Amino acid sequence: MKLRFFSVLVLGVAAACLAQTGLMGGSDGVHQINTQTLGRGQVIVGTGGNFAIDPWALSRGGVFYDDGERKKLQHLKVSATGNFFGAVGLTRFIDIGAALNINYDRSYAGSYWEAAGNIRQGDLDLWAKARAPFFSDSSVFSLAGQFELYLPIGVRSIGIRPRHAWYIHGKGETHPYTAGEVVVGMSAVTTVDLTKVNVPLRWNANIGFVYANEGSNTLVYGTGIDWDMFKWMTSFVEYSGEFRVENNGLPIDFWEDPMTLTPGLRFHLPWNLELSGGIDFSVRMLRTLYDRDKEMKDVDKWTIGYTDQKGYKKTYGYTPAPTYALTGLLTWKFGIADKASERQCPQGLPPEEPRDTVTVARTDTIVHVDTVYTVDTVVQKQSYVKVDSLPDSDNDGVSDDRDKCPDTPAGITVDTTGCPRDFDGDGVPDHKDMCPNTQPNIGVDSTGCAMDEDRDGVADTKDLCPATPKNAPVDTTGCPMDSDRDGIPDYQDKCPNTLRGVKIDKKGCPVNKREDLERLKKGINFKSGSTVLTKASYRTLDDIVKLLTKFDDVSLEIQGHTDNVGGDEYNENLSQGRAQSAVDYLIRKGIPVERLRAVGFGPRKPIADNKTKKGRAKNRRVELIPFYKDDP
Structure with a gap:
C-alpha cells in the first residue's frame, strides 16, 4: 500500500510539473484573469497544473462501465489537468499567447508504466487580451477584453472526466481531452487595484461566453481577492466556474457544472520568477454536504461516454470537477528591460534620507549643487535637490541644446540628434514607416514602402507590367494572371479553366x-x-x-x-x-x-x-x- 501511494504521489507531482490551469501565466493567483498586460516586448513562459487523487475526480462514485461491465475505481486514482504556456506583449495594451493542454487520468491502466504512457495532449488554446487604453497606469479601476480560440488537437478516447463544460455532447460522444471542434470564447475583465492608493488589495472579475457548435454553449466566470502581505508573497482567494446554458442532452443545472473555490499563496521570487499554489475545492459538493449517496441518486441523468480506441463503449457519471485538488504554476518573465522608476536616483547616486533643507524660490538651471548656504527668499522647508538637470522639453532623452527636433511626439524613438529615427534612410521616420527595411535608393511612397503605381502589390522596380488595371490579379512579375495560358488574362477570361490547345473565342471560352x-x-x-x-x-x-x-x-x-x-x-x-x-x-x-x-x-x-x-x-x-x- 505504501509503495502504491508513493508511486501515485510521484506520478501526480510529475503531472503537476507538466501542466497549468486558469489564465496561462496571469499575474494574480492561479485561476484569475486580470486586466494587467505584459508591456511591449515582454515575454512570459511557464508551466503548472492541478491534480487530484480521489476516484470522484474521474466519475461519480468512482464507477464506470466498460462495454456494459461495471468497474469500480478503488483507492487512489490520479486525475491531472494543465498546460505549457507562453505569451508576448505586442504593445503596452495588447498581449497574445498560447497554451498546450496536457491531461492525465490514472483510471484502469494495468500497470503504473502503462499509466505513465496515458499522459496525453489536449486542445491548443490561442488567446489575445486587450486592455482599455483610456485608463491611465495610475488608475485604480481598469477594463480589458480577452478572446480565446481552442483548436481541437487533443487526443480522443483516453481518460474519463471532461476537462471543460463545453466538451459535453449529451446526445453524442463526449471526449475528456478535446472538444472535437473549433471553439471560440470572449470575456470581459475588470480590476480594482487599491495598491495604486497604497492599500495592498486587488479585486479581479471576469465573465464571458464560449461558443461551441456541437458541444455546449457555456458561460464562464470568475473573481478573486489578492492581498499583498509582503513584497515577496501575496495571498488570494478565488472563485471560478463554467455554466452550460444549452441543454444538448444533459439537464441545465447550475450546481452540476464546474465551480471551484481556491485559497492559495503566490511567491514573487528573484529573476522575475513567480510561484503560485493553492487547493481547489468543488463548490458543487456543498449542496449535499459531501453526502455521496445523494449524489448517486440521479446518476442516470448525468451519464455520458465515448468509444475507446479498441471499439469498447465507455460510460460513466459526469463529474464536473474533483472534490478537491492541489493546483499551482511557475512563470518566468523576460524581455526588454522596463524603464527605470521615477523614484530611482539619477546617475547611480545612493538614495538620501529625508532632511531639512531650503527650497530655492527661483533658479534657471542648477548644474551641480552639494550644499546651498544662502538664499534670498525662503518659501518653505522641505527636501529638494536637483542634480545635473538640463531642459528636455519633449522628454525624448535628448537635451534641448542638442535636440534638432524639439517637438517630437511622446513615445517615438529618436536618434542622437533628437529627431525621429529613420532606420532604412528612406526619408520616412520609423513610426510612420510600414516597410522599415527598404533597400537603399529605392523610391518609396508616404508609408515608406516601395513605389507601386498600379497598386497590384508588386513594386515598380520588379513590375514588368506597370499599368495593370485596378483589382486585376497579377503574378510575381506584376503582369495579369493567365491561369490557362490561352493569351487572355483572367480578369477578362470568361472561361479561365480552359485546356491548353483548345480553340477559344474572344471571351476565352472554347468554341466547341x-x-x-x-x-x-x-x-x-x-x-x-x-x-x-x-x-x-x-x-x-x-x-x-x-x-x-x-x-x-x-x-x-x-x-x-x-x-x-x-x-x-x-x-x-x-x-x-x-x-x-x-x-x-x-x-x-x-x-x-x-x-x-x-x-x-x-x-x-x-x-x-x-x-x-x-x-x-x-x-x-x-x-x-x-x-x-x-x-x-
Missing part, C-alpha cells in the same frame, strides 16, 4: 462546347445520397474521354463537394466516393490512371450559403481541374 470543362462538369450527377452515376452522366464523361485523348499532355483532378447537411465525416466520404466513381469510369474508357486523381472535400469549400435551399444545391457539385507536368 464539348471541350468546355465548365459546361461538362454540370453534366456529372449522382443518385441521391449515393456514389452511383446517373445514366445521363455517361455522355458527359464520354466527351471528357475524347477531350483527354485529343490533348494527351493534360491530366485531370475530379473534385467532389457537398452541402453541410449531415455529419462532416459522412459528407467527406460521400464526396470522395463520387469523385472516385467518375475517375473509375474514365479509367474503364482507357484513360491512364496516372493522369487522373479524385479528391473529396465534403462541405469544406462552399461556393454559396448553406442556410438556403438554392445555396445548398450549388454546393453539391463536381469540379474539373486540369493540371500539367510543368505545373509548379
Whole structure:
C-alpha cells in the first residue's frame, strides 16, 4: 500500500510539473484573469497544473462501465489537468499567447508504466487580451477584453472526466481531452487595484461566453481577492466556474457544472520568477454536504461516454470537477528591460534620507549643487535637490541644446540628434514607416514602402507590367494572371479553366462546347445520397474521354463537394466516393490512371450559403481541374 501511494504521489507531482490551469501565466493567483498586460516586448513562459487523487475526480462514485461491465475505481486514482504556456506583449495594451493542454487520468491502466504512457495532449488554446487604453497606469479601476480560440488537437478516447463544460455532447460522444471542434470564447475583465492608493488589495472579475457548435454553449466566470502581505508573497482567494446554458442532452443545472473555490499563496521570487499554489475545492459538493449517496441518486441523468480506441463503449457519471485538488504554476518573465522608476536616483547616486533643507524660490538651471548656504527668499522647508538637470522639453532623452527636433511626439524613438529615427534612410521616420527595411535608393511612397503605381502589390522596380488595371490579379512579375495560358488574362477570361490547345473565342471560352470543362462538369450527377452515376452522366464523361485523348499532355483532378447537411465525416466520404466513381469510369474508357486523381472535400469549400435551399444545391457539385507536368 505504501509503495502504491508513493508511486501515485510521484506520478501526480510529475503531472503537476507538466501542466497549468486558469489564465496561462496571469499575474494574480492561479485561476484569475486580470486586466494587467505584459508591456511591449515582454515575454512570459511557464508551466503548472492541478491534480487530484480521489476516484470522484474521474466519475461519480468512482464507477464506470466498460462495454456494459461495471468497474469500480478503488483507492487512489490520479486525475491531472494543465498546460505549457507562453505569451508576448505586442504593445503596452495588447498581449497574445498560447497554451498546450496536457491531461492525465490514472483510471484502469494495468500497470503504473502503462499509466505513465496515458499522459496525453489536449486542445491548443490561442488567446489575445486587450486592455482599455483610456485608463491611465495610475488608475485604480481598469477594463480589458480577452478572446480565446481552442483548436481541437487533443487526443480522443483516453481518460474519463471532461476537462471543460463545453466538451459535453449529451446526445453524442463526449471526449475528456478535446472538444472535437473549433471553439471560440470572449470575456470581459475588470480590476480594482487599491495598491495604486497604497492599500495592498486587488479585486479581479471576469465573465464571458464560449461558443461551441456541437458541444455546449457555456458561460464562464470568475473573481478573486489578492492581498499583498509582503513584497515577496501575496495571498488570494478565488472563485471560478463554467455554466452550460444549452441543454444538448444533459439537464441545465447550475450546481452540476464546474465551480471551484481556491485559497492559495503566490511567491514573487528573484529573476522575475513567480510561484503560485493553492487547493481547489468543488463548490458543487456543498449542496449535499459531501453526502455521496445523494449524489448517486440521479446518476442516470448525468451519464455520458465515448468509444475507446479498441471499439469498447465507455460510460460513466459526469463529474464536473474533483472534490478537491492541489493546483499551482511557475512563470518566468523576460524581455526588454522596463524603464527605470521615477523614484530611482539619477546617475547611480545612493538614495538620501529625508532632511531639512531650503527650497530655492527661483533658479534657471542648477548644474551641480552639494550644499546651498544662502538664499534670498525662503518659501518653505522641505527636501529638494536637483542634480545635473538640463531642459528636455519633449522628454525624448535628448537635451534641448542638442535636440534638432524639439517637438517630437511622446513615445517615438529618436536618434542622437533628437529627431525621429529613420532606420532604412528612406526619408520616412520609423513610426510612420510600414516597410522599415527598404533597400537603399529605392523610391518609396508616404508609408515608406516601395513605389507601386498600379497598386497590384508588386513594386515598380520588379513590375514588368506597370499599368495593370485596378483589382486585376497579377503574378510575381506584376503582369495579369493567365491561369490557362490561352493569351487572355483572367480578369477578362470568361472561361479561365480552359485546356491548353483548345480553340477559344474572344471571351476565352472554347468554341466547341464539348471541350468546355465548365459546361461538362454540370453534366456529372449522382443518385441521391449515393456514389452511383446517373445514366445521363455517361455522355458527359464520354466527351471528357475524347477531350483527354485529343490533348494527351493534360491530366485531370475530379473534385467532389457537398452541402453541410449531415455529419462532416459522412459528407467527406460521400464526396470522395463520387469523385472516385467518375475517375473509375474514365479509367474503364482507357484513360491512364496516372493522369487522373479524385479528391473529396465534403462541405469544406462552399461556393454559396448553406442556410438556403438554392445555396445548398450549388454546393453539391463536381469540379474539373486540369493540371500539367510543368505545373509548379
